[in-house]
Structure formats: structure tokens, C-alpha cells
Amino acid sequence: MSRPAATATDPVPVVEAALGAVGRFDRPDLQARLRHTRARLLDDRVRVLVVGEFKQGKSMLLNALVGAPVCPTFDDVATAVPTVVRHAETVSATLVRLRAGSEERVDVGVDLLPEHVCEQGNPGNRAGWDRAEVALPRAVLAGGLELVDTPGVGGLHSVHGAATMAALPSADAVLLVSDASQEYTAPELEFLGHAASVCPHVACVLTKTDLYPQWRRIAELDRGHLETAGWRAPIFPVSSTLRLHAVHSHDAEANAESGFPELVTYLRRRVLGQADRLTRRGTVHDVLAVTGQLVGGLQAERAAQQDPQVAQDLVRSLTTAKEHAAALKERSARWQVTLNDGVADLNADIDHDLRVRLREIVRIAEDELGECGDPTGTWDQFSGWVEQEVATAASANFLWATQRVRDLAQLVANHFSDDRDQLLPALRDTPPEGLRSVRTMTLQAGGELSLGNKLLTGLKGGYMGMLMFGMIGTFVGFASLINPLGVGAGLVMGGKTLRDERKRVVTKRQGEARTAVRRYVDDITFQASKDSRDRLRAVQRDLRDHFTEQAEQLKRSLQESVTAAERAVQASRSEAETRCKEIATELERLDVVRRQARGLLPAPTTTVAAGAAQEVSAR
Numbered sequence: 172m173s174r175p176a177a178t179a180t181d182p183v184p185v186v187e188a189a190l191g192a193v194g195r196f197d198r199p200d201l202q203a204r205l206r207h208t209r210a211r212l213l214d215d216r217v218r219v220l221v222v223g224e225f226k227q228g229k230s231m232l233l234n235a236l237v238g239a240p241v242c243p244t245f246d247d248v249a250t251a252v253p254t255v256v257r258h259a260e261t262v263s264a265t266l267v268r269l270r271a272g273s274e275e276r277v278d279v280g281v282d283l284l285p286e287h288v289c290e291q292g293n294p295g296n297r298a299g300w301d302r303a304e305v306a307l308p309r310a311v312l313a314g315g316l317e318l319v320d321t322p323g324v325g326g327l328h329s330v331h332g333a334a335t336m337a338a339l340p341s342a343d344a345v346l347l348v349s350d351a352s353q354e355y356t357a358p359e360l361e362f363l364g365h366a367a368s369v370c371p372h373v374a375c376v377l378t379k380t381d382l383y384p385q386w387r388r389i390a391e392l393d394r395g396h397l398e399t400a401g402w403r404a405p406i407f408p409v410s411s412t413l414r415l416h417a418v419h420s421h422d423a424e425a426n427a428e429s430g431f432p433e434l435v436t437y438l439r440r441r442v443l444g445q446a447d448r449l450t451r452r453g454t455v456h457d458v459l460a461v462t463g464q465l466v467g468g469l470q471a472e473r474a475a476q477q478d479p480q481v482a483q484d485l486v487r488s489l490t491t492a493k494e495h496a497a498a499l500k501e502r503s504a505r506w507q508v509t510l511n512d513g514v515a516d517l518n519a520d521i522d523h524d525l526r527v528r529l530r531e532i533v534r535i536a537e538d539e540l541g542e543c544g545d546p547t548g549t550w551d552q553f554s555g556w557v558e559q560e561v562a563t564a565a566s567a568n569f570l571w572a573t574q575r576v577r578d579l580a581q582l583v584a585n586h587f588s589d590d591r592d593q594l595l596p597a598l599r600d601t602p603p604e605g606l607r608s609v610r611t612m613t614l615q616a617g618g619e620l621s622l623g624n625k626l627l628t629g630l631k632g633g634y635m636g637m638l639m640f641g642m643i644g645t646f647v648g649f650a651s652l653i654n655p656l657g658v659g660a661g662l663v664m665g666g667k668t669l670r671d672e673r674k675r676v677v678t679k680r681q682g683e684a685r686t687a688v689r690r691y692v693d694d695i696t697f698q699a700s701k702d703s704r705d706r707l708r709a710v711q712r713d714l715r716d717h718f719t720e721q722a723e724q725l726k727r728s729l730q731e732s733v734t735a736a737e738r739a740v741q742a743s744r745s746e747a748e749t750r751c752k753e754i755a756t757e758l759e760r761l762d763v764v765r766r767q768a769r770g771l772l773p774a775p776t777t778t779v780a781a782g783a784a785q786e787v788s789a790r
């Protein structure tokens with residue numbers, strides 16, 4: 172990992188050194204834990220979601236950040252598929268489709284990407300790509316920064332917006348892009364609220380400052396909105412056009428004026444910097460925990476070798492500690508009870524939250540249907556609204572569930588150990604497939620009142636009218652009037668029957684529309700509840716495995732210490748002396764590694780002066 176961090180030491184060699192030191196002991200479990208720490212370090216990515224309403228300049232912002240036209244941007248070109256841009260030595264572009272847990276990857280030329288990721292080439296993402304991945308050699312991306320351009324189609328309060336919302340928990344940072352033409356809209360503020368609840372970093376980018384001279388006033392108004400809501404998100408006014416010009420003409424002054432240096436500094440120091448600090452703290456914790464168990468065993472053994480009198484006491488206290496560690500693995504351990512009860516409560520709460528949200532949508536939809544008359548003409552609009560509201564509700568439920576799951580994990584971790592620096596296993600926060608794809612609501616065919624149908628219905632009523640009045644005429648003896656009266660009555664009846672029939676069909680269609688809404692909502696409720704139960708089960712399993720493994724490691728370390736202390740009692744004087752020397756050497760080795768690990772901790776945080784870095788080129 173080569174992040175620009177507060178301390179220059181790379182954590183990977185430190186973990187390698189720890190692996191070397193631990194390799195001298197017969198402890199494959201502790202080695203596996205350190206190998207896991209190393210794998211996490213090597214695969215560490217910091218994901219920044221670039222989100223915002225339609226046409227605010229998201230794709231262009233990303234291009235300006237990396238100084239290359241990776242995401243297509245024109246007035247009439249809209250992004251349809253999220254594009255992930257990351258660092259690599261060679262340029263490449265790949266399209267990715269997820270199906271039933273497996274990934275289909277297709278390499279394409281970078282110049283052909285617009286055909287697949289834009290509405291124009293791939294309307295409504297008909298091809299079903301989940302994302303495009305672009306890799307390119309850019310300094311700004313080195314250190315694991317991943318920028319994700321998201322579709323703005325239909326705005327934040329849309330089905331696409333809901334999918335972006337569901338992706339928030341997997342992001343390390345969010346850049347909300349809004350142009351300087353106007354202050355924040357209600358959907359933008361609502362989205363910011365969601366982002367602030369689950370993302371460690373949220374920043375606002377005010378684009379097109381070159382186009383809107385009043386951008387300072389808009390920035391002030393936006394700042395007011397943020398203050399009112401109580402969110403401490405910084406605002407970066409930028410001009411992507413100016414930045415791209417500066418990059419191509421190596422114009423430092425234009426670059427400074429574009430506002431990008433402040434944004435780049437923020438991404439590097441705050442976003443990457445904090446991710447780096449957290450990873451370092453976790454690494455230090457892992458190395459110290461693993462080596463600490465070996466040090467504890469060696470020290471106990473040395474004490475027993477030096478003074479056999481203390482050995483019995485030592486064996487007793489180590490045995491008690493070992494029993495405590497073994498008890499941690501039992502289902503009755505307090506952390507296990509908290510975890511199991513917590514998951515059961517969460518299942519019920521999350522399901523209830525989803526049902527309440529969706530019930531409200533059904534209520535509004537049914538009121539609307541009752542008032543709108545025949546729903547056939549407005550079906551597309553109506554079903555679009557229902558789909559959007561349902562998708563937003565399901566995503567909001569997912570975000571809320573994510574927050575609750577994180578709180579529960581912390582609660583369990585606190586039970587297990589007081590050490591707040593310990594790394595929890597990666598909790599599953601990628602949205603399930605149901606939240607990534609748009610499901611459409613369909614109305615069952617039938618009840619269509621076509622022209623042929625109308626004529627037939629009218630004729631039927633007219634014929635009945637003629638027949639009825641014709642018969643009355645016969646009875647009362649107005650034989651000569653029978654025909655004209657019968658015909659007139661037939662026309663009136665025909666019209667009335669047509670009206671009745673129309674009313675009947677409209678009522679029938681309203682009923683069908685209601686059924687369609689309920690069926691759709693039931694379908695989503697079923698799927699979302701199942702997804703959330705599966706996810707909780709997986710989280711429960713991950714957390715249980717994680718802590719059980721740690722308890723097992725601790726138990727084994729204590730068992731080894733007991734055995735070593737018992738062995739020490741039986742050792743001869745010369746054997747004890749030799750063993751003490753060996754122990755001193757091992758302790759010294761472990762101490763070196765432990766000192767190196769402590770050196771990874773960042774220096775006390777320094778205030779980042781905005782605009783300190785004057786990066787001119789994105790290359």
C-alpha cells in the first residue's frame with residue numbers, strides 16, 4: 172500500500188516481519204491471522220462515490236480529477252451505468268455483470284466505453300451491466316483511491332437514485348455534486364442526510380463556477396442549509412472546464428483558480444489519510460495481539476524456569492485464564508447472547524420498518540387511484556411513481572439496517588474486549604441484487620373498452636330499450652307510436668348503458684390497479700425481507716466465527732503456557748539455564764517486531780490547511 176500517510180512506514184513489511192517471528196513457533200492459527208491482516212492491507216481500496224442530480228457535472232468532475240476523458244460528458248449524453256475509476260500501470264476498461272453471485276467480465280477498448288455506459292448507446296441500461304471499471308496510471312488514484320461515477324438519470328429521487336443510495340454503506344466517502352445554478356433542492360438535502368448517516372466522509376462539490384458568476388451566493392445559501400441540518404460537510408466550489416484546461420496547458424494559475432487543489436487535498440489527507448490511520452491502528456492491534464500471546468507464554472515459562480516455587484501458582488492462574496478463554500467460545504458467553512438476541516431483534520425491527528414504509532406507499536397509491544378515474548391513461552406515470560417510491564423505501568430500509576448492524580457489531584466487540592482498535596471482520600454492506608436492479612410493476616391486461624366494444628355495449632343497451640318500450644306500447648295500444656318511441660328510448664338507454672359500462676370498466680380497472688400495486692409491494696416486501704434475513708444471518712456467522720477464532724487462539728496460547736510452566740518444574744538446572752537464554756533471544760526478536768508495529772501509529776493529527784497542496788497536474 173502506498174498511501175500518502177502521516178507516517179512514512181509501510182505496514183506490509185512490518186506484518187511480514189511479524190509473520191517471520193511467529194513462524195518460529197508452532198502456531199498456524201496465529202500465522203493465519205497475520206496473513207489475513209496482510210491480505211487486507213494489500214487489497215485496501217478507498218471508494219469515493221460521485222453522486223448528484225441529473226447533469227450537474229459528475230462525469231466531468233471525475234474526468235477533471237484524473238485529467239483524462241474516462242467518463243463521457245456532453246449536454247445530450249447521460250450516464251446509465253456506474254463507472255469505477257482506479258489506478259493501474261496500464262490503461263484498461265472492463266464491463267461487469269453480476270448474476271447469481273458470479274461475475275461476468277468483458278474487456279472493451281476505452282474509446283468504446285461510451286457506447287456501453289451512456290443512455291444513448293445503452294438506453295435504460297438494457298444490457299444489464301452492473302458497472303464499468305476503468306484503470307489508468309494517475310498519481311491522484313495511487314494509494315487505493317477509487318472514484319465511482321454514478322448515473323444521475325431521473326435525479327436523486329428516482330429508481331437510479333435509490334440504487335445509488337443503497338450503495339452508500341459500501342463507500343468510504345461521498346462527493347455530492349450540484350452545479351452553481353441554484354441552491355440545494357429538497358431531494359439533494361435528503362440524500363445528504365442519508366449519506367451522512369452511513370459514510371465516514373461526505374463533501375459537497377459546487378460545479379460550473381465558470382458558468383455561474385453568482386456561485387459565491389449559492390455556496391453561502393448551501394452552507395446555511397448544511398448548518399441548519401447540522402451536517403459538517405465541506406463545500407468545494409470548482410470549475411471542471413478550467414481544471415481540464417489547466418491540466419492540458421500545464422497552467423498552475425488556472426489550476427489554482429479551478430478549485431481542484433483543495434478537493435484533491437481533501438481526498439488525500441482526509442479521506443485516504445483517515446482510511447490509512449484506521450488500517451494502521453488495526454494492523455498494530457493485530458500484530459501486538461498475536462505477538463503478545465507469544466510473549467505472555469514465554470515470560471510465564473521464564474518465570475517458572477527461574478523459580479520453580481512460583482510455577483505452581485503460575486499454572487493455577489494460567490489454567491483459570493484458559494478456562495475463561497474457553498468459556499468465551501460457549502453459546503452462553505455474554506457476547507454470544509448479545510449477538511444472538513441482537514440479530515433476532517434486528518430481524519423483527521428491520522422487517523417492521525420496511526412494512527411500515529411500504530404500507531404508507533400503498534395507502535397513498537390507493538387514495539390516488541380512487542381519485543384519478545380510469546388509471547389506464549396515466550398508468551406509466553403512476554407505476555413509475557410507485558416503483559420509485561418503493562425503491563427509495565427499500566434503500567432507506569437497507570441504510571437503516573446497515574447502521575443498526577454496525578452498532579450491534581460494535582456492541583459485541585465491546586463485550587469481547589475493551590480494545591477499541593481491534594478490527595472487526597468486513598460486514599456485508601453491498602446492496603443485494605434486488606436493490607441494484609429495477610423491477611417493473613405490470614397491470615394485467617383486460618377490461619379494455621375499445622371502439623368495437625363500445626359499439627357492442629351501446630347496441631346491447633339500445634336493443635333492450637327498444638324491446639322494453641316497444642312492448643309497453645303494444646300493451647297500451649299506441650301501436651302507431653311504437654316505432655319512433657322505441658327508437659328514441661333505445662338511444663337513451665344505449666347511452667346510459669354505455670355510461671354504466673364505462674363506470675363498471677373504470678371501477679374494474681381501478682380494482683386491477685390496486686391489486687397490481689399490492690402484488691408489487693408484496694413481491695418487494697418478500698424479496699427485501701429475505702435479502703435482509705440472509706444478510707443478517709451472514710453477519711451473525713461472520714461475527715461469531717471472528718470472535719470464536721480469537722477465543723480459540725487465546726485458549727491455545729494459554730494452554731501452551733501451562734504446558735511450558737509444568738515442563739519447567741521438571742527441568743534440571745542446566746536445562747533451565749539453556750532454556751532461559753533461548754527465551755531471552757525469542758523475546759528480543761518479538762520485541763523488535765512489536766516496536767516496529769508501534770512505529771506504524773500516526774503522529775498526533777495535524778490540522779489540514781485547506782489549499783495547502785498545489786497539485787497542478789493530475790498525472
Ligand SMILES: Nc1nc2c(ncn2[C@@H]2O[C@H](COP(=O)(O)OP(=O)(O)OP(=O)(O)O)[C@@H](O)[C@H]2O)c(=O)[nH]1
Pocket residue numbers: 223224225226227228229230231232243244245246247248249250251321322323324378379380381382409410411412413
Ligand atoms: N462550463 C462548465 N460546464 C460544465 C462543467 N462541468 C460540467 N459541465 C457541463 O455540464 C454538462 C453535464 O456534465 P456531465 O458531467 O455529463 O454531467 P453528469 O452529472 O455526469 O450528467 P448525468 O450523468 O447525465 O447525470 C456537460 O455539457 C458538461 O460539459 C463546468 O465545470 N463548467
Ligand SMILES: [Mg+2]
Pocket residue numbers: 229230231243249250320321322323
Ligand atoms: Mg454523467
